[in-house]
Amino acid sequence: MNFIFSDPGQSMQKLNLKDISQFVEQNIGIFHQKRIQSLDTLRLSQILKRKNPYLFKAKHVLTAEQIIRGIVDAHISSNEETVFGDWLEGLAIFINGKVYDGKKSGIQGVDLEFDDDGVRHIVAIKSGPNWGNSSQVAKMISDFKTAKKTLRTSNSKLQIMAVNGCCYGRDRKPDKGEYFKYCGQRFWEFISGNDTLYTEIIEPLGYKAKEKNDNFMKSYLQMINRFTKEFVNEYCDDDGDINWKQLVEFNSCAR
Incomplete structure (x- = not known):
């Protein structure tokens, strides 16, 4: 993750909060770009193989969209925690460079x-x-x-x-x-x-957050619709019911 760093000051300088705001404005876009990139590279087959199909059955999940939102939201939550953690690391190093x-x-x-x-x-x-x-x-x-x-x-x-x-x-x-x-x-x-x-x-940290999140939500909803359509075509019968046997076989069959 490439951050835009300013030259660090001398040891134990007083921190200027304007420097932090400037750093955030210059770099927060990296986090939001990576959020969208994680959706663009996601494939339904990848996330279906990572999730427990028995859990969805036990929770009485009945629609394709419920399954899709469940597995996609779990992926996004985990990915965002990692990406934003890396971003905060860059902020911490920048701040420490300014002070120490x-x-x-x-x-x-x-x-x-x-x-x-x-x-x-x-x-x-x-x-x-x-x-x-x-x-x-x-x-x-x-x-x-x-x-x-x-x-x-x-x-x-x-x-x-x-x-x-x-x-x-x-x-x-x-x-x-x-x-x-x-x-x-x-x-x-x-x-x-x-x-x-x-x-x-x-x-x-809230710099242009609504604008950036609106862009993310557009990509997110498009992907939900695309994955739901793909799931229905692959794992639902002609009546619209989920074919659990076929889903479990895709997830767990050794052959």
Whole structure:
């Protein structure tokens, strides 16, 4: 995801909220473009294979449109969370660059690096606090350990603090032993020095939101109609009833 970054300022500069608004105006279109692109590349056969057909039968779903909206909305929700998480990561790096001269890290598993008060901070940025299972958390901790070794090859006395930063949510016990976990207000204050930033960034994020969402909804409704027509042709009998046997065979048959 290519963001338009301004040159970062010197260490610990006061954050100008106009800079955030300008960044959002220049870059929020990337998020909306990717929302529409995800619809343009979606295929009915792909999402039908990912979803549980028994669940629809158990919920007494009777129409093609109900099934289509259910599977498409689930796909969109998951995709948007990922895409917007990437976008917020770019915003966080931009803000940190303005305040602490931070930069996007080139080390695997680390998204942001910056220095403050003689300490090098290495940050893995996630959307929310419940982003991964135990194996994924273990991988992050391993990446932090590797990053520390890499950074200390040129300076063995370098103080390093590892942080899992989450753009929203809460975690009341941030000290995890091998790293810190800062969520929501704590995260945005950590990267900016501003304890109210987490609420101040809400307003700029709405830049042209209605216009962008109207464009998305046009593509969304066209796709719902197109997929519904395709589903009826493939998985409904002449009376209009869903052929559940055929649908389950497409989803699960080994042959």
